[in-house]
Amino acid sequence: MISLIICSRTKNISESLLSNIKVTIGVPFELVIIDNTRNELTIFQAYNIGVSKSIYPYLCFMHDDILFHTFDWGKAVCRHFEDKEIGAIGIGGSKYLSYMPGTWWGSDFWELNIIHTDKVQNKTTLDAVIKTEGNKSEVTAIDGVWFCIPKELFRQIKFDEVTFKGFHHYDLDICMQIVLNKYKIYAVFDILIEHFSKGTINESWTENALIFQQKWRINLPVSLINLSTEDQYNLELKIMYQYLDLIKNSKSEKNINKIALKLLLKYRPGFRFLHTSLLISQFLYKSLIK
Secondary structure, three states: OEEEEEEEOOOOOOHHHHHHHHHHOOOOEEEEEEEOOOOOOOHHHHHHHHHHHOOOOEEEEEOOOEEEOOOOHHHHHHHHOOOOOEEEEEOEEEOEEOOOOOOOOOOOOEEEEEEEEEOOOOEEEEEEEOOOOOOEEEEOEEOOOEEEEEHHHHHOOOOOOOOOOOOOOHHHHHHHHHHHOOOEEEEEOOOOEEEOOOOOOOHHHHHHHHHHHHHHOOOOOEEOOOOOHHHHHHHHHHHHHHHHHHOOOOOOHHHHHHHHHHHHHHOHHHHHOHHHHHHHHHHHHHHHHO
């Protein structure tokens, strides 16, 4: 019923993960492990290979450092996809996907249900931010740690291995394709997983964030929230500043201000507000003088 597609850092997944899947999934499954021990593949390439090799109608894309805490979670996946309008499910996501480059949790309109374990600090926390009643909530994008898509959708969509490199933004990019093909995306709360990492935001991530924004800028933002023009403007500025803060370690201050200037100039709705002109002047000055 479910093909589990894993881009693995080793030739085989750990015995603990394999045993955990066998005990908890509750439906027939296959493992499609893409061996990336030599780091020759991007996540986009690996997942496309996984799709081509899969045989079951539901595809589950997952990291190799997770464990499942829900028994019969495979049955839950199948139940969710009984609704043919659903194109993807994940364990967390946002109702607002911004125009400005940033994280999917950059806005305040996100929900998540996951256990995070930090092996270094030996600390485990349940990150449960659920604002919607029921076992799922419609979102515009989901997190890539674990998500499922019906295989038949891959007649219309594909992981974009041409535009993107590395291991970031594959989740947001495939979600954009799903949304534009008129399918719905849900964060689901009846499947609980544990992730032994909180992910890494590095230079590759910041570069792919800009590539994603450039690729989809005529379609962004995507929102399930009714916001006033002013509220949306302020939210986009907030996300822009978050992004600028994230790239401080990889870019000089002058380059950061140039990036901010380009982002503001591209964000046409912002020109309704005097504040935009003031910010443009500020970033222009800083990018030229400093």
